[in-house]
Amino acid sequence: MQFFGGSEISPSPPVPTASGNNAHMMYVFNRNGICLLYKEWNRPLHTLNPQQDHKLMFGLLFSLKSLTAKMDPVNADKGNLGVPQLPGQGCSFHSFRTNTYKLSFMETPSGIKIILVTHPKTGDLRESLKYIYSLYVEYVVKNPIYSPGSPIKSELFNTALDQYVRSIS
């Protein structure tokens, strides 16, 4: 699903050069809405404090997911209106695009949500998000010192992630 996709009426920011970094920011949430990780590469504008920002992002995804499932014209598996869905129930969106950015989203059945905000001209990032999930598994989940549900502090993970995200074109 893409919102506002295809329309190039509004001016877009310049396409980044080959050496530049496409990513603006990234969030990782767990099922309880706790922001495990927030990273920023290029975000000149902050309108909210970080806590409100995370909450707004999580709320947006939560509502949008339920909305997309309710609007689904082909799949009967919708759950009842107003009743929270079981994870994996109904369809879900994987990205939306505005004239200034593209938001890519992945949710795992275990409730980990990975969100990457990039330049609007970025292509399909679903495979990239899967790769980021596997980084999370290798560097965070398998780290015995990490206690599940707490913010991620791992240097190794941060470095690997940073390197990978910078390489996405």
Place this chain on the structure above:
Amino acid sequence: MAPVGPRSGDAIFSSIDRVNAELFTLTYGAIVRQLLTDLEEVEEVNKQLDQMGYNIGIRLIDEFLAKSGVSRCVDFKETAEMIAKVGFKMFLGVTASVSSWDADGTCCSIILEDNPLVDFVELPDTCQGLYYCNVLSGVIRGALEMVSMKTEVTWTRDVLRGDDAYELQVKLLKQVAEEYPYKDDE
């Protein structure tokens, strides 16, 4: 998007790093041994093993999902098959079978013919109440809890106690819907 998971864990099993089976078995044995020394009561050891399994399970689920590419199961039957055919293969190198479904599809048995945890093990008379592999039931419980299924996992047959196979009964208690985690006034 048709999320189709693998029907067997063979491909994943062959592509991930493994440790020597004997090292694994003996390490597990050493842990159980130490727990018996520390906790003295067999019942306490069972509980501790289950708790350890649970803690493993809540992490292991993410590795399972990331490596198997499974995105969702349509019902609990598929979930059980997935555990038996893919999960056990991926993490223990053996395949289990699923049987004894009850009428409403919420309770089944996972049967292990081959169990790498128990090579070299015989229960002495002093440990008759011990569920030696209780870590496994904890793993399944923990992993399923992370994908919103509250389950109860119990051993119904155990070769170490004189049965002919290892049988775990997995009972689905309830599926927890995703809820909006913030309160309005937060």
